[in-house]
Amino acid sequence: MTRRTIAILGATGSVGRSTLDLVARAPDRFEVVALTAHRDVAGLAEAARRVGARRAVIADETCLAALQAALAGSGIEAAAGGQAVLDAAGSGADWTMAAIVGSAGLAPTMAALASGGTVALANKEALVSAGALMTGAARRSGATLLPVDSEHNAIFQCFDHARPAAVSRVILTASGGPFRTRSIEEMRAVTPAEAVAHPNWSMGAKISVDSATLMNKGLELIEAFHLFPLAADRFEVVIHPESVVHSLVEYIDGSVLAQLGAPDMRVPIAHTLAWPERMATPCERLDLVRLGTLRFEAPDLARFPALGLARRSLDAGGGAPAVLNAANEVAVAAFLAGEIGFLDIVSIAAETLQCYGPDAPGSIADVLAVDAEARRRAEAAKKRYLR
Numbered sequence: 001m002t003r004r005t006i007a008i009l010g011a012t013g014s015v016g017r018s019t020l021d022l023v024a025r026a027p028d029r030f031e032v033v034a035l036t037a038h039r040d041v042a043g044l045a046e047a048a049r050r051v052g053a054r055r056a057v058i059a060d061e062t063c064l065a066a067l068q069a070a071l072a073g074s075g076i077e078a079a080a081g082g083q084a085v086l087d088a089a090g091s092g093a094d095w096t097m098a099a100i101v102g103s104a105g106l107a108p109t110m111a112a113l114a115s116g117g118t119v120a121l122a123n124k125e126a127l128v129s130a131g132a133l134m135t136g137a138a139r140r141s142g143a144t145l146l147p148v149d150s151e152h153n154a155i156f157q158c159f160d161h162a163r164p165a166a167v168s169r170v171i172l173t174a175s176g177g178p179f180r181t182r183s184i185e186e187m188r189a190v191t192p193a194e195a196v197a198h199p200n201w202s203m204g205a206k207i208s209v210d211s212a213t214l215m216n217k218g219l220e221l222i223e224a225f226h227l228f229p230l231a232a233d234r235f236e237v238v239i240h241p242e243s244v245v246h247s248l249v250e251y252i253d254g255s256v257l258a259q260l261g262a263p264d265m266r267v268p269i270a271h272t273l274a275w276p277e278r279m280a281t282p283c284e285r286l287d288l289v290r291l292g293t294l295r296f297e298a299p300d301l302a303r304f305p306a307l308g309l310a311r312r313s314l315d316a317g318g319g320a321p322a323v324l325n326a327a328n329e330v331a332v333a334a335f336l337a338g339e340i341g342f343l344d345i346v347s348i349a350a351e352t353l354q355c356y357g358p359d360a361p362g363s364i365a366d367v368l369a370v371d372a373e374a375r376r377r378a379e380a381a382k383k384r385y386l387r
């Protein structure tokens with residue numbers, strides 16, 4: 001493998017830290033040109049020093065002096081603000097990890113795609129809101145878009161990209177989250193601490209709550225639709241509590257290919273870091289005999305309506321996925337802040353979704369306008385659910 005220049009957007013988050021762990025283990029293979037964060041100055045400075053980054057960028061401009069102080073004497077350039085994040089994203093690195101959470105990652109991910117290298121995409125919200133625009137940008141610049149989400153990375157590894165017509169179905173697996181067996185009544189009272197305690201994966205707070213409502217799987221259905229050339233009704237979801245089979249691809253002859261592995265994000269991240277080669281990771285190996293049994297169940301759409309909501313927004317098209325995503329971001333933040341109950345997240349998303357526009361956003365500015373309007377409506381809807 002030749003030495004690659006890399007940039008990590010969202011370097012202080014869960015995916016960012018897993019990426020840094022792999023990069024720090026192979027310093028001869030990777031040269032880190034830029035790391036970005038939002039406000040975590042200490043985490044960013046520590047990471048930049050550890051991997052010898054050229055530049056560290058903090059999105060919140062008020063944090064610049066603190067970042068400069070934390071990097072003093074290191075020779076690492078410090079920068080701050082939205083434009084500096086865009087510059088880091090579009091720096092022309094060979095490989096960029098897009099791991100900012102939420103639609104805040106949209107413009108930086110687009111900047112990375114426009115610069116034409118390989119973009120490892122974790123930031124699913126950007127693809128949900130602006131899927132066609134993002135894949136179009138990649139086509140125009142010649143950028144390679146590699147999915148980091150474990151399900152989509154699994155599909156990518158099993159999918160016959162040269163013969164998509166031979167694929168009959170894609171099955172995304174879902175752990176079912178921490179409330180898989182809870183009744184609606186029991187879910188009404190769950191706390192943010194319970195919701196972020198995922199049974200199999202260690203992740204950031206927002207995606208952990210999305211996994212608990214199953215909105216994460218809904219967003220992933222939309223993400224899969226943009227990444228793989230199949231009709232929307234060819235993507236299905238099955239609950240698989242062990243999170244060992246990361247997804248499956250069925251072919252017209254009845255063959256089903258699956259990718260399996262321990263539930264550790266470093267496995268799909270390593271796949272995208274080394275692609276098309278492979279690299280060694282320290283991740284736990286799969287012990288099928290110790291596992292013994294793998295379970296599969298149909299999702300319960302009555303207890304987890306987020307999945308049906310996402311399916312409807314995918315079918316509606318236009319601005320609907322961007323509205324759903326923005327409303328969900330507002331509602332999840334409100335739940336994490338203790339303002340609303342767990343079940344109210346999906347109620348707010350459903351109410352806001354009724355206001356979507358049927359026209360497909362034609363530019364990133366259009367997507368951001370739909371996002372802003374959906375946030376305003378979701379904030380208004382939220383007021384009726386405040387505790």
Ligand code: NDP
Pocket residue numbers: 009010011012013014015016036037038039040041059085098099100101102104122123124125148149150201202203204205206207265
């Ligand atoms: P985290 O919340 O752990 O990290 C988010 C990162 O984004 C942090 O570096 C944060 O900086 C930065 N950030 C947040 N807001 C902004 C902003 N407004 N401007 C610039 N940077 C910002 O999230 P995860 O790592 O869990 O998830 C990242 C993305 O990857 C999400 O889209 C998620 O859906 C996806 N994903 C995550 C998986 C996981 O295992 N965690 C698995 C598959 C996909 P700071 O620390 O300074 O706040």
